[in-house]
Each structure stands twice: as C-alpha cells, then as structure tokens.
Amino acid sequence: MAERLYLVAYDIRSARRWRRLYRLLQGYGSWVQLSVFQCRLSPQRHAELSGAMDTLIDHREDQVLLVDLGPVETAQVKFASFGRRYREAEVNPVVL
Numbered sequence: 143m144a145e146r147l148y149l150v151a152y153d154i155r156s157a158r159r160w161r162r163l164y165r166l167l168q169g170y171g172s173w174v175q176l177s178v179f180q181c182r183l184s185p186q187r188h189a190e191l192s193g194a195m196d197t198l199i200d201h202r203e204d205q206v207l208l209v210d211l212g213p214v215e216t217a218q219v220k221f222a223s224f225g226r227r228y229r230e231a232e233v234n235p236v237v238l
Contacts, residue, residue, distance in 0.1 A: 144184075144213055144214070144215070145182045145183060145184050145213070145214040146182075146183060146188070146210055146211070146212060146213055146214060146217075147180065147181070147182055147210075147211040147212060147213075147214050147217045147219065148171075148180070148181045148182075148183055148188070148208055148209060148210055148211060149174075149178065149179075149180055149181075149207075149208075149209040149211060150167060150171065150178070150179040150180075150181055150206065150207070150208055150209075151177060151178045151206075151207045151209070152177050152178075152199075152204070152205065152206040152207070153177065153204065153205045153206075154177075154199065154203075154204045154206075155200065155203040155204055156200065156203070156204075159198060159199060159200065159204065160177075162198050163195065163198050163199065163206070166191075166194055166195065166198065167179045167181070167191075170183065170187065170191050171183075182214050192208070195208075
C-alpha cells in the first residue's frame with residue numbers, strides 16, 4: 143500500500159477537544175507548528191485517523207482540514223519557512 147502525504151490543520155474551539163486531537167495526531171504524524179501536523183498515511187491509517195477525528199470534534203464549532211499532498215515517493219512539497227527550520231515528516235513505528 144502506497145503512503146500519501148497529508149497536511150492536517152485544525153481550529154478547535156474547546157481546549158479539552160484540542161488536547162485530545164493533538165494527542166491523537168501525535169500517533170499519526172509529525173507536529174509542524176501550532177494546530178498543524180504532517181502525516182504519512184496508508185489508506186487504512188487514513189481511514190482510521192479520519193474516523194477518530196470525526197468522533198472527537200464538535201461539528202458545529204470545530205474545523206479540521208486534511209490536505210492531500212500526494213504520494214510520499216513523488217510529493218514535491220515546497221514550503222517557505224521563516225524562523226525555525228522546516229522538517230519533513232519522519233516514518234515512526236506504530237505501537238498498537
């Protein structure tokens with residue numbers, strides 16, 4: 143299964159829900175900056191993450207953007223980064 147690269151940005155109105163979503167995303171990707179993660183996901187992990195995020199947020203108040211940047215092998219992500227250096231997502235083992 144080919145992994146795809148995703149950028150996840152979120153605006154969560156409740157501090158409690160924000161912390162829960164932040165902790166969830168730590169298991170799926172790399173923290174880029176406040177409320178932004180970069181994730182390398184297989185189709186199965188994408189479905190798992192999407193379902194988990196859907197249950198955590200308040201659909202009337204919160205918003206999560208999941209931006210597909212393409213296949214990991216061919217994604218040509220170009221960022222203009224000011225301040226701290228930008229780092230690409232790493233592949234980390236997942237403990238179930």
